Amino acid sequence: xxxxxxxxxxxxxxxPEATVVRLPVYERVLSGLLRSGATTVSSEQLAxxxxxxxxxxxxxxxxxxxxxxxxxGYDAQxxxxxxxxxxxxxxxxxxxxxxxxxxxxxxxxSEGFNSRGFRITGLYDVSPEVIGTVVGAVTVRDLARLAxxxxxxxxxxxxxxxxxxxxTDVLTRAGVRSIxxxxxxxxxxxxxxxxxxxxxxxxxxxxxxxxxRRYAEEGDVTRLRSxxxxxxxxx
Amino acid sequence: xxxxxxxxxxxxxxxPEATVVRLPVYERVLSGLLRSGATTVSSEQLAxxxxxxxxxxxxxxxxxxxxxxxxxGYDAQxxxxxxxxxxxxxxxxxxxxxxxxxxxxxxxxSEGFNSRGFRITGLYDVSPEVIGTVVGAVTVRDLARLAxxxxxxxxxxxxxxxxxxxxTDVLTRAGVRSIxxxxxxxxxxxxxxxxxxxxxxxxxxxxxxxxxRRYAEEGDVTRLRSxxxxxxxxx
Numbered sequence: 032x033x034x035x036x037x038x039x040x041x042x043x044x045x046x047p048e049a050t051v052v053r054l055p056v057y058e059r060v061l062s063g064l065l066r067s068g069a070t071t072v073s074s075e076q077l078a079x080x081x082x083x084x085x086x087x088x089x090x091x092x093x094x095x096x097x098x099x100x101x102x103x104g105y106d107a108q109x110x111x112x113x114x115x116x117x118x119x120x121x122x123x124x125x126x127x128x129x130x131x132x133x134x135x136x137x138x139x140x141s142e143g144f145n146s147r148g149f150r151i152t153g154l155y156d157v158s159p160e161v162i163g164t165v166v167g168a169v170t171v172r173d174l175a176r177l178a179x180x181x182x183x184x185x186x187x188x189x190x191x192x193x194x195x196x197x198x199t200d201v202l203t204r205a206g207v208r209s210i211x212x213x214x215x216x217x218x219x220x221x222x223x224x225x226x227x228x229x230x231x232x233x234x235x236x237x238x239x240x241x242x243x244r245r246y247a248e249e250g251d252v253t254r255l256r257s258x259x260x261x262x263x264x265x266x
Numbered sequence: 267x268x269x270x271x272x273x274x275x276x277x278x279x280x281x282p283e284a285t286v287v288r289l290p291v292y293e294r295v296l297s298g299l300l301r302s303g304a305t306t307v308s309s310e311q312l313a314x315x316x317x318x319x320x321x322x323x324x325x326x327x328x329x330x331x332x333x334x335x336x337x338x339g340y341d342a343q344x345x346x347x348x349x350x351x352x353x354x355x356x357x358x359x360x361x362x363x364x365x366x367x368x369x370x371x372x373x374x375x376s377e378g379f380n381s382r383g384f385r386i387t388g389l390y391d392v393s394p395e396v397i398g399t400v401v402g403a404v405t406v407r408d409l410a411r412l413a414x415x416x417x418x419x420x421x422x423x424x425x426x427x428x429x430x431x432x433x434t435d436v437l438t439r440a441g442v443r444s445i446x447x448x449x450x451x452x453x454x455x456x457x458x459x460x461x462x463x464x465x466x467x468x469x470x471x472x473x474x475x476x477x478x479r480r481y482a483e484e485g486d487v488t489r490l491r492s493x494x495x496x497x498x499x500x501x
Contacts, residue, residue, distance in 0.1 A: 048472070049284070055471045056463070063452050080452055082461075118471050119478030126470070134372035141369075142427075142450050143467020148474060185473060192377075209477050211469055215377050217298050217315055225476060226317075228291070229469045232378020234446055234462050235361070236290045236353050237283070238420060239383060241460060242444050243354025 046117065050091045056081045057091070058114045058147075061107045073104035120148035127153035127183035127207070129198045130190030131161050131171050134213060138189060139166045153180055157194075174201060182206040192216045199226075281352065285326045291316045292326070293349045293382075296342045308339035355383035362388035362418035362442070364433045365425030366396050366406050369448060373424060374401045388415055392429075409436060417441040427451045434461075 060080040064072055074092070078085035092098070092105065095113045099105040115121045126144060128135050131154050138144050139151055145167070154166055155174040162173050172180070178201075186202035188195050188210060195214035202210060209225045212218055220226050295315040299307055309327070313320035327333070327340065330348045334340040350356045361384050363370050373379050374386055380402070389401055390409040397408050407415070413436075421437035423430050423445060430449035437445060444460045447453055455461050 046475075051472050051475050052468060054475075055465060055468045059450065059465070060452060117475070119474040120471060122474070122478065124470075124474055124477075132372070133368045133375065137367070137369035137372055138466060141466055143465060143470065147471075149467070149470060184477065185470065187470075209473050211473055215294065217295060225473065225480070227469050227473055229466070230290060230294070230378060231373060231376055231464070232384070233287060233290045234464045235359075235378065235384060235420065235422075236355060236382075237286050238444050238446055238460065238462055239354040239357070239359055240281075240286050240289075240352070242359075242419065243357065245460070 046094050050094055051118070053081070053083060053087075053091055054114050054118055056083075057088070058111055058118075061111050061114075065107050065111070070107055071104045072107050072110070074099055076104070115147060122148050124149050124185055125152040125181070125183040126150065126185045126187060127155065127177070127180075127202075128187040128189055129155045129174060129177075129202065130188065130194070130214075131156040131164075131166060132189065132191075135187075135189040136166055138187060138213075139169065144187075149185075152183055153177070174198070177201055178205045185209045185211060188212045188214050188218075190214055281329050285329055286353070288316070288318060288322075288326055289349050289353055291318075292323070293346055293353075296346050296349075300342050300346070305342055306339045307342050307345070309334055311339070350382060353383075357383050359384050359420055360387040360416070360418040361385065361420045361422060362390065362412070362415075362437075363422040363424055364390045364409060364412075364437065365423065365429070365449075366391040366399075366401060367424065367426075370422075370424035371401055373422060373448075374404065379422075384420075387418055388412070409433070412436055413440045420444045420446060423447045423449050423453075425449055 057077060060077060061072065074085045074088045078088045081088065089099070092110070095117050097105065097110055097113050126149050128139055128151065131139070135154070139154060144151060151167060151169055154169045154171045155177055156162055156171050157174050161171050164171050182205055186207040186209065188198050190198050192214050195212060195216040196218055199210055199212070199218050199220060203220060203224050208223060210218070210220060211227050211229060213229050213231070215230065218226060292312060295312060296307065309320045309323045313323045316323065324334070327345070330352050332340065332345055332348050361379060363374055363386065366374070366389050370389070374389060379386060386402060386404055389404045389406045390412050391397055391406050392409050396406050399406050417440055421442040421444065423433050425433050427449050430447060430451040431453055434445055434447070434453050434455060438455060438459050443458060445453070445455060446462050446464060448464050448466070450465065453461060
């Protein structure tokens with residue numbers, strides 16, 4: 032895996048996490064536009080489709096060093112390549128998934144885990160019924176063999192809650208320094224390991240927050256106020 | 267489903283989305299602490315476990331009207347009930363999932379979709395092999411029958427990309443006004459429908475962003491700098 036120069040690190044340092052999280056959304060919208068035949072995109076169009084306000088889109092893209100042309104907008108293909116470079120997905124990221132239940136299978140088969148720099152190089156489980164089966168193009172191996180295989184850049188924990196810490200320990204002992212945890216379990220790792228959590232129900236809870244608010248507003252004004260319900264469109 | 271008063275709507279309006287997204291994380295950490303026997307928690311402890319800085323935790327919780335006691339901290343159980351009320355998960359949210367493949371099954375069986383106000387009331391698919399099977403305690407029904415069933419508060423799209431828009435149309439025609447979309451597809455809905463996206467690979471991309479930066483830093487200083495790698499701990 033190639034390493035960047037100090038210059039790249041410098042330019043990356045200035046991108047705040049709130050922007051980093053929006054970049055994959057822009058990328059998806061831009062890819063959709065390209066597929067539909069568009070070659071350029073305005074910040075208003077990108078904002079509308081990504082459900083972000085246009086000023087924020089322009090600010091985010093300016094952080095990548097990208098500036099649209101008045102009246103023409105942004106070159107969609109060029110913008111995608113800039114986003115990919117900023118996200119680091121112009122590299123090769125070997126990914127291992129541990130826990131090949133429904134979620135592990137869904138991830139292994141998903142587009143997001145098999146494109147744009149990510150490549151599933153290992154699937155692991157402890158169940159004899161699962162070990163040896165093929166998911167996508169990868170044969171599930173015994174978790175006990177993980178340390179024998181080439182070390183992945185990113186380890187994904189898709190096990191039940193009770194197994195998550197043990198699996199994380201296996202991954203970090205094997206040298207994995209980036210862990211993405213889907214199990215509903217707070218994990219302990221050393222200071223040199225980057226750990227991020229995905230909670231599949233967070234958006235469900237965010238939705239109930241806004242829906243509650245909407246019910247309250249409707250009760251208040253006695254009729255549906257359908258404006259401004261999409262949270263990310265609000266000021 | 268009960269509706270709130272105008273007062274509640276007023277108090278909810280002030281919570282920014284960035285805080286809303288962190289509340290489920292605090293809730294999970296607090297539940298973990300309760301299970302381990304703790305009854306109070308300091309903002310520093312909560313910050314450490316939620317990987318957010320302590321000042322932000324205090325700010326977020328003050329938005330709920332919750333203030334810790336110096337030297338004692340917050341009452342964990344009380345804080346959970348306040349978070350639940352703010353998120354609206356102290357109500358009953360019937361949820362329908364469409365697309366009972368690996369992802370739909372994983373969601374249907376997940377803790378997050380079966381607790382804290384959420385209740386799966388319908389599972390739908392179009393495949394004759396899947397219709398009639400039981401997942402969790404719910405029998406999968408034909409999507410064509412969805413309109414005959416009681417209308418869920420939230421519809422979850424867990425289909426392949428190509429079917430997502432059609433399924434969304436079926437849901438909204440049946441009266442569903444909140445759609446949570448897991449398919450990698452930008453969807454069109456009317457202005458009275460709240461639509462949110464979940465991209466399972468966003469955190470993978472955020473991770474590659476920070477990992478790239480780390481490689482760059484290491485290349486720069488020729489040895490591992492293990493400080494400040496966890497992005498949410500940075501200033």
